Amino acid sequence: MLREPAGLPARPDYVAGSFRDRAGRVFEHDGEIFRAISEQAREEWEFAASLEFVRNGMQRHEIVPTKYSRQHAAAAAISDEWTAVLHHERLPLVTYPYEWSFSMLRDAALLHLDLIQRALSEDAIFKDATPFNIQFDGVRPVFIDTASIVRLRPGALWEGYRQFCQMFLYPLMLQSFRGVDFQPFLRGRLDGISPEQFHALTSFRDKFRRGVLTHVVLHSRLQPASQHSGAERISESLKESGFRKSLIENNIAGLTRLIRGLSWTPSKSRWSDYDREAEPVRLDAQVKENFVREVTAPRHWKQVWDVGCNLGRYSRIAAASADLVVALDSDHLTVDRLYRSLRDEGVRGITPLVYNPADPSPGLGWRCTERAEFADRGRPDLILFLAVLHHLVIGCNLLLPDVIDWLAERRAALVIEFVDRRDPQVQSLLANRDDVFPDYSREAFERCLRRRFTVRRTVDLPSGARTLFHVTPSA
């Protein structure tokens, strides 16, 4: 639902990551999302808005609902570069591909390919092919960069092909073929994995897998061989040699088949069977569920973070009373399984993400602000922090008071579980290392907690060494 504000600012704060495409810039005002666009982008938008796939995509929520802002006059007042302002529906949370699981990136890729195929049938194309143009509404991918839909000129190539390979295809192949997590690669280089880099990462056997010879091996060889030829001359020559739309359609169809064939289904990871195998978890599950339900049910929450969500047992409970639950876990396989089950069950309102509080997504790109750090994008009003603290303090060597301070800075209500030293999980964390954590005790924990929060309720769990606390930030 688009809510038109009374006016637009003369000097908007543009979104830090919106500058590469000179045809428009995104800004936020009064909680709504706008895009100031140039005359040329306005003409392209007139064209895009008339296309059937765009109208259908917006109705089906595959493309973010967008319309002209009624305050056209404001565009010129902002800058003489702009002639119109578009108004986009706001999505509840901005996430980045290096926070997604394999299936999320795969679904985003398939949505993008599907949209390109539909665009081609109406003689349109997308300027680029980056997963940063896709966001998740719950578990549904939504294309957000409506300004990148443009007319396809006769004989033109798909300009986003290389970017698609670097940002979608190679990360998915890396995960599928090698079992190597793609997130650190996308986080480490915002342009993705180059053909040359990915070629070097493939094994001899991988070279014979479907699509590798062309999209990887030849791609990596052709680039250095042709880089002195001049892009404009090659593009013109290919056009004159008969390049046409059907070749792009064939490529998109081939990439769709290729990506549909990629899978990543390891039998288990360190945390994937935690819910079933860990004794205290099974003993305490019912009491914890009731506790979470009693905290979440009495009111409505805008955004809940379930840190260390595992298979999402408590995320699902919180989702009944929340606009959005962000289910966070550092274990990629666990997050991927949760995403697939939520998607297949049609559950809305939960977005799972790969996230490690001890190594969170930082600010990246130009001035380290082009991609914002995770904590700056989410605004939780409730955090579930169940059976996580001991991993951060003992497993990751974080300081107990620091973790409590970080939680307090979120200014959210908190359900936190303290796991005592007697617990088998803590015992196993301490088994192969020196116990250098004299401050890890219930007394020290409560002292830190009460300094920043007001304790509303506590419950000792049946396993005997765990306690739940419901606390709210102190004024």
Place this chain on the structure above:
Amino acid sequence: MDLMVTLAYLDPGTGSMLLQALVGGSAGLMVLVRHLYRSWKYRGTATASARNEQ
């Protein structure tokens, strides 16, 4: 020209351009062959003119 500049803000990569013909199926292969022939002919003409200028 402005339109060209804007559409080309993303460098498509020259190698990627050639590959797009190759992955377009048999029709694409023909396009690539014609392109290579044109490039060879262009190079031959360019070399001949350079020789004449000397």
